[in-house]
Amino acid sequence: MIKGIKTFFSKLFKNWAEKLEKPKTGETILKKKVAVPGWLLIIVVLSSVLVALISEFGVEKHFILASLIFSAFWSYVAVSFLKFEEKISDSKLLLTAIVIIFSVLMTQFAKSQDWPKYIIFTPIAVSILNFLISRKLAKLCAVLLSLIAAFLYLGDFEVFFITLAGGLGAAAFPRRIIKRTDIFLNGLSIFIFIFASALILKLFGMHQGNFILDAVQVPLLVAASTAVLVMGMLPLFESIFNITSDIRLLELGDFNQPMLKKLMTEAPGTYHHSLMVAALAEAAAAEIGCNSLLTRIGAYYHDIGKINKPQYFIENQLGDNAHENLKPEMSALVIVSHTKEGLLLANEYGIDDCIKDFIIQHHGTTIVQYFFRKAAEAGGNHDETVYMYPGPLPQTRETAIVMLADSVEAACRALEEPNFEKIRNNVNKIINNYFSDGQLNECPITLEDIQKIGGVLTKTLLSIHHIRLEYPEAESPGPKDAVFEVQASPADSNSDSVAEKTREKGRGKNRK
Numbered sequence: 109m110i111k112g113i114k115t116f117f118s119k120l121f122k123n124w125a126e127k128l129e130k131p132k133t134g135e136t137i138l139k140k141k142v143a144v145p146g147w148l149l150i151i152v153v154l155s156s157v158l159v160a161l162i163s164e165f166g167v168e169k170h171f172i173l174a175s176l177i178f179s180a181f182w183s184y185v186a187v188s189f190l191k192f193e194e195k196i197s198d199s200k201l202l203l204t205a206i207v208i209i210f211s212v213l214m215t216q217f218a219k220s221q222d223w224p225k226y227i228i229f230t231p232i233a234v235s236i237l238n239f240l241i242s243r244k245l246a247k248l249c250a251v252l253l254s255l256i257a258a259f260l261y262l263g264d265f266e267v268f269f270i271t272l273a274g275g276l277g278a279a280a281f282p283r284r285i286i287k288r289t290d291i292f293l294n295g296l297s298i299f300i301f302i303f304a305s306a307l308i309l310k311l312f313g314m315h316q317g318n319f320i321l322d323a324v325q326v327p328l329l330v331a332a333s334t335a336v337l338v339m340g341m342l343p344l345f346e347s348i349f350n351i352t353s354d355i356r357l358l359e360l361g362d363f364n365q366p367m368l369k370k371l372m373t374e375a376p377g378t379y380h381h382s383l384m385v386a387a388l389a390e391a392a393a394a395e396i397g398c399n400s401l402l403t404r405i406g407a408y409y410h411d412i413g414k415i416n417k418p419q420y421f422i423e424n425q426l427g428d429n430a431h432e433n434l435k436p437e438m439s440a441l442v443i444v445s446h447t448k449e450g451l452l453l454a455n456e457y458g459i460d461d462c463i464k465d466f467i468i469q470h471h472g473t474t475i476v477q478y479f480f481r482k483a484a485e486a487g488g489n490h491d492e493t494v495y496m497y498p499g500p501l502p503q504t505r506e507t508a509i510v511m512l513a514d515s516v517e518a519a520c521r522a523l524e525e526p527n528f529e530k531i532r533n534n535v536n537k538i539i540n541n542y543f544s545d546g547q548l549n550e551c552p553i554t555l556e557d558i559q560k561i562g563g564v565l566t567k568t569l570l571s572i573h574h575i576r577l578e579y580p581e582a583e584s585p586g587p588k589d590a591v592f593e594v595q596a597s598p599a600d601s602n603s604d605s606v607a608e609k610t611r612e613k614g615r616g617k618n619r620k
């Protein structure tokens with residue numbers, strides 16, 4: 109009878125695990141996984157530059173040859189610049205290409221229609237790239253587009269200067285769009301930059317014609333139309349190219365989001381843990397200069413996979429231990445599966461890809477040590493792969509920070525009578541374990557970053573636990589600040605192992 113029940117549950121768990129085997133991966137363009145070859149994009153952008161130049165200069169042989177050489181040179185510069193971008197996705201690359209093509213062709217069209225040369229298109233292109241991709245890329249595009257505009261206007265320095273100033277103005281302020289007034293401020297920044305550059309040209313005697321029209325009226329038109337187009341096009345580009353802007357991140361961070369509400373009501377312990385991790389991770393991200401907003405929102409969602417089986421996770425248990433009647437490998441299966449379960453839930457609730465990265469990467473390929481050891485002690489199945497998270501390892505600094513903050517939060521929650529010394533040692537030990545275990549090998553994090561993260565996590569935990577920072581009089585704080593000070597076994601690095609240890613301690617206490 110008991111054997112029959114055990115077989116039944118084994119099959120049930122096996123089927124459930126198989127269902128989780130192949131979760132949907134990220135979708136990129138128009139909700140479909142579309143691979144865009146980089147070389148094809150370069151050819152298309154190159155063609156647009158060629159078309160603009162040839163339609164401006166004509167189809168004579170030497171013009172075609174010059175256009176070809178210029179386009180090749182320009183592409184070389186563009187590709188060299190793009191290499192500075194960290195892992196730019198295909199959809200972002202495609203958006204960059206479209207924005208460049210639009211700007212080049214519109215500049216040529218404006219020239220052919222004899223529009224005032226102060227009607228420029230770099231501000232709209234740069235604003236979109238700045239708010240959807242990166243500020244660095246946006247500024248590089250401002251330079252490249254100004255170069256083309258100058259050629260199209262037969263080497264007119266005034267056009268080059270105004271186009272560059274308009275582009276840089278679009279990337280100058282604000283850094284992020286998080287409310288509607290930021291779009292207005294962006295327009296204002298564009299206007300100020302164009303006006304200032306027109307004034308410089310006027311004072312140097314390089315400006316001819318109506319100053320009020322060129323320095324005030326046309327720039328106002330350019331700034332206003334940029335603001336309107338950005339407001340209208342951002343949501344469109346976000347959904348087409350599956351890029352998450354700051355506005356979208358703020359929406360995802362709203363606690364009225366169905367997913368967060370579900371987490372709050374069905375797994376309140378996990379919800380509280382996620383808030384703590386978010387506070388720690390956000391502070392660490394701000395310290396090393398990476399995207400703190402993305403890190404915070406990623407931390408909110410990192411454990412949503414626990415919603416389906418909250419009672420199997422220590423933070424949601426009020427007394428009974430759901431693992432008591434399970435074999436260690438079954439317990440490990442339930443715990444390890446929360447990353448895949450989270451990914452399935454994120455797909456179901458339309459959570460963005462950049463947040464899904466936090467869900468599947470926040471445990472890397474660590475091992476659920478508690479159950480692994482338990483199985484080894486009991487002489488059962490202790491094949492490491494059964495107890496190992498499938499990964500992948502954190503690919504960005506943001507996901508790496510959430511991985512560390514997650515473990516550190518769980519470990520410090522388990523501390524009895526936490527004090528400065530205990531918290532600092534714990535943080536250092538955990539970071540050291542993750543580093544030496546190779547869990548940070550695939551993200552562009554430096555030793556300096558790790559050092560800073562350790563310091564911020566310690567400081568934030570101290571304030572969370574209301575502990576005043578006091579150094580014992582005789583002790584020098586110097587060498588103990590080193591991240592790699594504590595040598596410990598990687599066994600303790602997993603947050604779920606820490607949680608299970610806490611449970612063990614609790615049980616010990618209860619028994620006493």
Ligand SMILES: [Fe+2]
Pocket residue numbers: 410411446470471
């Ligand atoms: Fe987790």
Ligand SMILES: [Fe+2]
Pocket residue numbers: 381385410411514603
């Ligand atoms: Fe967690």
